[in-house]
Amino acid sequence: MDFENILIGVEEGIATITFNRPKALNALNSALLAELSRALDNVADDEDIRVLVLTGAGDKAFVAGADIKELAALTALQAKRFAQKGQSVINKIAALPIPVIAAVNGYALGGGTEMALACDFIYAAESANMGLPETTLGLIPGFGGTQRLSRLIGSNQAKELIYTGKIIPAREAQTLGLVNQVFSAELLMGAVMETARSLAAKGRVSLRAAKEAVNSGLDTDLATGLKIEQDGFAICMISTDAEEGTRAFIEKRKPVFKGRLS
Numbered sequence: 001m002d003f004e005n006i007l008i009g010v011e012e013g014i015a016t017i018t019f020n021r022p023k024a025l026n027a028l029n030s031a032l033l034a035e036l037s038r039a040l041d042n043v044a045d046d047e048d049i050r051v052l053v054l055t056g057a058g059d060k061a062f063v064a065g066a067d068i069k070e071l072a073a074l075t076a077l078q079a080k081r082f083a084q085k086g087q088s089v090i091n092k093i094a095a096l097p098i099p100v101i102a103a104v105n106g107y108a109l110g111g112g113t114e115m116a117l118a119c120d121f122i123y124a125a126e127s128a129n130m131g132l133p134e135t136t137l138g139l140i141p142g143f144g145g146t147q148r149l150s151r152l153i154g155s156n157q158a159k160e161l162i163y164t165g166k167i168i169p170a171r172e173a174q175t176l177g178l179v180n181q182v183f184s185a186e187l188l189m190g191a192v193m194e195t196a197r198s199l200a201a202k203g204r205v206s207l208r209a210a211k212e213a214v215n216s217g218l219d220t221d222l223a224t225g226l227k228i229e230q231d232g233f234a235i236c237m238i239s240t241d242a243e244e245g246t247r248a249f250i251e252k253r254k255p256v257f258k259g260r261l262s
């Protein structure tokens with residue numbers, strides 16, 4: 001499938017989608033969002049893909065936000081449509097049944113930070129900068145930032161970042177709990193791929209159940225969350241992956257997971 005605004009590659013069960021508008025610092029326009037939406041559908045449908053990595057082309061940006069030039073010309077109705085498209089594509093990332101890692105290689109601003117927040121975790125280059133500067137434009141985050149950032153780092157820290165629109169370096173983002181790990185720019189992709197490979201070698205069924213339990217549990221009370229965990233645990237127990245995992249332990253060998261329930 002041909003894309004103009006993103007690149008997609010698959011290697012050893014790991015798909016990498018690269019935002020590819022480096023001249024505009026990979027800003028999100030409607031065409032990019034539409035292509036990303038189709039690419040995510042393909043990833044979700046392909047059972048051989050076990051991990052997804054998102055990153056930006058060039059060495060300056062992951063995604064420098066929504067395309068301000070395109071946004072500036074929108075009518076209210078078109079803006080609503082743009083927001084729907086953006087939220088729907090970002091929700092698709094969060095709902096993917098496989099782990100998604102954001103490799104934040106440069107500016108991740110506005111929609112860029114929101115895109116990273118929809119991933120399961122974030123590795124960043126030391127030189128990267130993140131933030132939600134929408135209030136600087138007279139807007140508020142429109143792709144889930146007010147909700148996901150406050151759930152991740154707490155409402156008081158999130159409010160400070162959102163109200164001030166402050167752009168912060170990767171190390172500060174790590175201190176806040178927004179970024180998991182920080183690497184030099186040269187080592188970032190190697191570290192991301194090492195983690196991706198270790199996840200790709202794990203049981204697809206268990207990773208899916210773990211993701212579902214954590215994500216759904218965040219939106220509910222503890223008792224309901226624990227019930228979701230019990231159900232996920234039970235599903236894993238009847239999977240061929242769990243059978244293989246336990247047998248491999250007893251036989252003192254590495255498990256070969258097929259990612260199947262039965």
Ligand code: DAK
Nearest residue numbers: 023024025027064065066067068069079083110111134142
């Ligand atoms: N959109 C369009 N073009 C962008 C861009 C963006 N977000 N960011 C950078 N570019 C373009 C620049 O215009 C420039 O293009 P040319 O002038 O060369 O044609 C090129 O990329 C290189 O940028 P700079 O020359 O500015 O590079 P610098 O290194 O000097 O500065 C920078 C890098 C990242 C600090 C700066 O580019 C910058 O401040 N960019 C804007 C960051 C930003 O504010 N992003 C938007 C965040 S707000 C909505 C839903 C969601 C949203 C809005 C509405 N609806 C409900 C409708 C989300 C909004 C956001 O994402």
